[in-house]
Amino acid sequence: MVAETFPSDLSIARQASLKPIEDIAGEMGLSTNLLEPYGETVMKIKLSAIDELAEAPKAKYVVVTAITPTPLGEGKTTTTVGLGQGFKHIGKRATVAIRQPSMGPTFGIKGGAAGGGYSQVVPMEVLNLHLTGDMHAVTAAHNLLAAMLDNHLHQGNELGIDPHEVTWRRVLDVNDRALRNIVIGLGARADGVPRQTGFDITAASEVMATLALADSLDDLRARLGRIVVAYTRSGTPVTAEQLGAAGSMAVLLREAIKPNLLQTLENTPVLVHAGPFGNIATGNSSVVADLVGIRSGDYLITEAGFGADMGAERFFNIKCRTSGLTPDAAVVVATVRALKAHSGKYAIVAGRPLPPELFEDDPGDVEAGAANLRKQIENVRLHGVTPVVAINAFPSDHPSEHRVIRQVAEEMGARAAVCTHFTDGGRGAAELAEAVADAAEEPSDFRMLYPDGASLREKIETIATKVYGAAAVDYSPTASRQLDTYERAGFGGLPVCVAKTHLSISSDPSLKGAPTGWTLPVREVRASVGAGFVYPICGEMRTMPGLGKRPAATRIDLDENGEIAGLS
CATH class of the missing domain: 3.10.410.10 (Formyltetrahydrofolate synthetase, domain 3)
Structure with missing residues (x-):
């Protein structure tokens, strides 16, 4: 395992040598008239950048996905950031596009989502805590619609909404299991119509998914109007437009639709925008960020949530269907310990010590779990995209175990590369960058899994x-x-x-x-x-997570200098 003396992510991030964010934008081809500064380290990018960059060369489009996740974490975001940095080490320019972290996991078990080690987005405190307020804008727009809906019921219910067929809940960007199921409208008659409802986390909001898939402000406004919040007693859908809420929602999201620009520890540009849930939504960053990033370098690297059966499938069949962009390659992140977990021999529970046997040299256990890797490679190929396996290496791994993963990849006709970007930064992902560059040169045969006209x-x-x-x-x-x-x-x-x-x-x-x-x-x-x-x-989906017995929030504080401490 990583030695105890290895510095924390926060301490590494604070030692970073950041370039002026205007210089990062300039390297992407963005002129200052397209930028709106948020402090000294973050910029919002105006949507007019999409048209102004339209004549620039188109980047190779790469999606980073993974095997099926385990409680261990496979390091997908860290690999995405490391790959972006790795391209610089082989003489190429890359832009990274990722989702904005939810503060629920940041203060819960998972922690932040800035990457890790020497492959991070910085400033990591800014990224993980509020950023430019987009999450709060989504929360406000969503809850405004909820308030308008309940006010409509209170004011006479002109549309004939069935109170038992209201589908719109409220949202909050905090893990709070006590709010999963609640009753509202209690008290006096003036306090509203009593009914059962609940809260979801903001990342699970349809408004968040809508923000991520809109390609312009006009498109966002139209999509908000189509949101269905309830059904009448005759089964007719009721929309945000009918409630008169869509225009005000669009106003609240007018700034939030603009992508945020940050950088990595090695000054690679990073577009951070939108954060839709990976279980019930697309689990991908925004279309508008990709429409900017696709014209800003040699490669655009974006990350899809969870495994290739989920985030990547939705990237291919929902996000690409919406954006019109077609991927040139896909990275499938795998780790030795995760494949061992997929053997079914180990009981792994988040927040508990790992079984010591997990760290023994046992290529047989890696092979036993390799069926998952094979299937995820196959899922990428189903869409006509060339896969590359990123073997995210840990110090506890053994060379014999890496050889098994490489052999499985080669048997499936995929390239593979061992990566040490967590400890070595971009230099540790140079081999992966070379493999991805080669894969992206293969003729594209991208295809959707099903036609629009299918039932x-x-x-x-x-x-x-x-x-x-x-x-x-x-x-x-x-x-x-x-x-x-x-x-x-x-x-x-x-x-x-x-x-x-x-x-x-x-x-x-x-x-x-x-x-x-x-x-x-x-x-x-x-x-x-x-x-x-x-x-x-399909199954029970938790759309409002709860806090663990010892959440990260108990370790996060301000030190004697007023600096954030304990953030991970």
């Missing part, structure tokens, strides 16, 4: 059988009725975003590796019409 059931079943390895799909009576309703309402042309556990390729988090022969259970289906997708729910 919602056909789309769900295509993903279930081809990506997840399921044998069949079972729809509950409720899900079947909902699918029929959405088809009649004209939502059938939307892509689907399957909401399932991220801890298995299947819908059962206890199944490791690459299980087959199982049935995907669809218990209900919801429509994110503003964002532009339908999401079938």
Whole structure:
């Protein structure tokens, strides 16, 4: 394992030699008239940059994904940042595009999302705490719509909304399990209509997903108007536009739609924008950030949440369908210890000590869990994209175990590279950068998994059988009725975003590796019409996380100099 003397992420970040953020923008081809400074280290980029950069050469487009996550963490963001830095070491210019961290995980178990070690986005405190307030703008816009909805009920319910068919909950960017299910409107008659509802975390808001998929301010305004918040007693959908809320929501998001510009420890440009949940939404950063980044260097590297069966599948079939951009290569991050976990031999629980046997030299255990890597490589190839396996190395690994991963990749026809970017920065990802550069030169055969015109059931079943390895799909009576309703309402042309556990390729988090022969259970289906997708729910999805027994919030404080301490 990493030696105890290895400096913390925060101490490494504070020793960084940052370039003036205007210089970082200049290297991307962004003139000062396109920039809006937020302090000395962050810039917002005006949307007019998309048109002004339109004649610049187009970058190679690379998505970073991974094997199925484990509680250990595979270092996907760290690899994304390290790869961006690695291109500089082979004489290429790269731009990185990632999601904005949610403060819920930052103060919970996971910690921040700036990368780690010597492959970080800086200033990491700014990134992980508020940034330019985009999360708060999403929270405000979402809750304004909730307030307008409840006010409509209180003021006579002219639209005939069925209070039992209200689907719009409130959001907050804090882990708070006590708010998952609540009753509102208690008290006097003037305090509103009593009904049961709840809170989700802001990252799970449809407004967040809508922000991430909009390609302009006008598009955002139109999408906000299409958000469905409830149904009438006759089953007709009720939208934000009908409630008169969409315009004010757009006003609250007018600045939030502009991407944020930061840099890495080695001064590689980083676009940080939007943070949609990876379980029930796309789990990808924004379309507008990519439309800027695709014209700002030789390579644009973006990250997709969770494994290739989730974030990458949604990147290919939802985000690329919306943006019109086509990827040139995909990086699949794998670690020795995660593949050992997929062997099913180890009990690994977040926040608890790891089994000592996990660190023994055992290539057999790596091979036993390699079915997951094989399937995730296959999932990338299903979309006609060339995969590259990034072997994210830890000091506790053994060369024999790395050889197994490399051999599996080669058997699947994929390039592979061992990476030490956590300890060595961009220099440790130079081999990966070379492999990605070679892969991106292969002729592109990118394709969507399903056509727009397929039925919602056909789309769900295509993903279930081809990506997840399921044998069949079972729809509950409720899900079947909902699918029929959405088809009649004209939502059938939307892509689907399957909401399932991220801890298995299947819908059962206890199944490791690459299980087959199982049935995907669809218990209900919801429509994110503003964002532009339908999401079938397969299992229990927590959209408001809770805090652990000893959350990170207990360790974060101000030191005697007023500086932030304990942030990770």
